[in-house]
Amino acid sequence: MNRFFPLLFLALFVFSLQACSQQHDSDPWTKLDSIRALIVAPTFANKAYLITDYGAKGDGVFMNTAIINDLITRCSENGGGKVVVPKGVFLSGAIHLKSNVNLHFEDGSKIIFSRNPQDYLPMVRSRWEGMDLMNYSPLIYAYQVENIAITGNGILDGNADNAHWWPWKAKKEYGWVDGMDSQLASVKQLTQQVKDRVPVEQRIYGEGGFLRPPFIQPYQSKNIVIADVTINNAPFWNLNPVLCENVIVRDVKIITHGPNNDGCDPEASKNVLITGCYFDTGDDCIAIKSGRNEDGRDVAVPAENIIIENCIMKDGHGGIVIGSEISGGAKNIFAQNLQMDSPELDRVIRLKTSSLRGGTIDGLYVRNIKVGTYKEAAIRFNMFYENPGDHLPQIKNVWIENLQVEKGGKFGVLIDAYKESPITNFTVINSSINGVDVPIQSNYTENVVFSNFKINGKIIESIESANNNKKEKSEKF
Incomplete structure (x- = not known):
């Protein structure tokens, strides 16, 4: 019996560590202050x-x-x-x-x-x-x-x-x-x-x-x-x-x-703060990158620990964008307290990559975004941005909170992913998108959580309940 207690203690200790980890992961914003402390003028x-x-x-x-x-x-x-x-x-x-x-x-x-x-x-x-x-x-x-x-x-x-x-x-x-x-x-x-x-x-x-x-x-x-x-x-x-x-x-x-x-493209860069800026551009307002194809994969340096806050976006292909030159990957991207408003702003949040690019996008956390209008999609995932290749991309751990859109464009949420690499751990909470033609068009996703998410005034309980058109891709990896 005495030999049992050390094993029980070890099991409880491991369980407590897992519980703490899960609790931390449930609020990704706990990382923000520690990243900010690394950025010093x-x-x-x-x-x-x-x-x-x-x-x-x-x-x-x-x-x-x-x-x-x-x-x-x-x-x-x-x-x-x-x-x-x-x-x-x-x-x-x-x-x-x-x-x-x-x-x-x-x-x-x-x-x-x-x-x-x-x-x-x-x-x-x-x-x-x-x-x-x-x-x-x-x-x-x-x-x-x-x-x-x-x-x-x-x-x-x-x-x-x-x-x-x-x-x-x-x-x-x-x-x-x-x-x-x-x-x-x-x-x-x-x-x-x-x-x-x-x-x-x-x-x-x-x-x-x-x-x-x-x-x-x-x-x-x-x-x-x-x-x-x-x-x-x-x-x-x-x-x-x-x-x-x-x-x-x-x-x-x-x-x-x-x-x-493009306005600002931090590329394969670490510990970056973009704050209080105004973007009115002919391409993406902010586009996070990490190298293209072999030049990104061989160097293998991700875009990492990036904070975007208190900015205004007008015209542009996208407000907050990751890709398409993202072969080195991206992680720990935080964006908060932003204003966007233009009929010439194509998308609010956009992640674009392909199997030619490859790379893993792991951790985009967005909150408190106020949008007047945009043209195409509020949230856009695209794994088919460029020609196909041999490097299956991954997109996971995307958290969007308090996104408020007065009058949207064609889509609320638009997702094109591989069956072999679905968009994974995608969360939208306390958000509202109004005035869109198509609430959600999506194909492959895994572990999507919607909580108090409204499109055109209707609560969206799951991606399946609002998926107007599950768009299949003929391209095979």
Whole structure:
């Protein structure tokens, strides 16, 4: 009998641990404060370098690239501080940030970026739609640095339009006409090079490649702040930290309606806070990514520990999006206290992937989202976004709480998943979607929980009870 007690004690101990784990998992928001504590803004030395003291001219004509970059280097080598852009309009090519430097914009300041692709050479290691390559420098770039910032109430104007940068997309609505050069051949070639695992230094694009550079791209860097600036007219993605850690994007305003003009794309980055921002974009407002196909799977770094809060979304393909370049996976994504409202906002929450991409999305937690209107779907899962491949994706542990939609679009919830990989552990509680044509269209799901969830004023008790059209997919994995 005495030998029985240790075994009983061990069994009770294991049971109590399981119970605690289940209790923790039932409220995923308990993780939020511990993630927030990991995100800390860098500090900078109390030294300032005013660019006009070193010959810069804010007349919108003089090219200031060399002066700005030389000052950034000098500031970094002297222990760091601020490089200050005063009131005026400053023309520049590619700006490269260095460690311990805050590029600070005073009130009334503006940088207009050159429309000449030559001003973004020499090429640098970059990422383009989740694929590594040697390409034109991003407009503002940082590589393997730490403690950097872009701050202040200035305007960053990418100067792209239907005559500059955007036509390379090969879409007539962006100024392209038959016979004009475009990105199409390069995208096909780069995708094949990724598949063949060609070394990055041999994936050479730049001049003649017609792959538009991102606006701001820190790469393999850490301790980053981008705050208060306004960003307009991007050639391509706006904010794209790649393989970065400890990133704060605060009170940034992004208004740009060109092709692939995503607002903020944290890619394979960890411990990221996006707060108080305004997005009115030509593509996804916030899109979380982790690399495309082999480049994502080989590096195998997920997008992790990301907090999105107190933001406003207007136009865009999606408000909160994960994918499609998500081959490295994503986990612990939290979004709360957001406002969305535009007939040109296609979706509120969107997870997009495919068996070409693969990757596991594990843990998207959303609450307190107020939506005026949108176009297609409030909640959209799509495992068939790209052509099929050999890497079955997974989407699990999605929690949506207090989503309030005044007037929806075509769908409330729209799900396309594999039979072999259903959407798993999907919860919607205390939410309401009004004015939709189709409440729910779904195929493969597992462990879906609805609690006090209304669509068009009717309580939805289960996904089966409101599934208007179980859309079967002919594609087989």
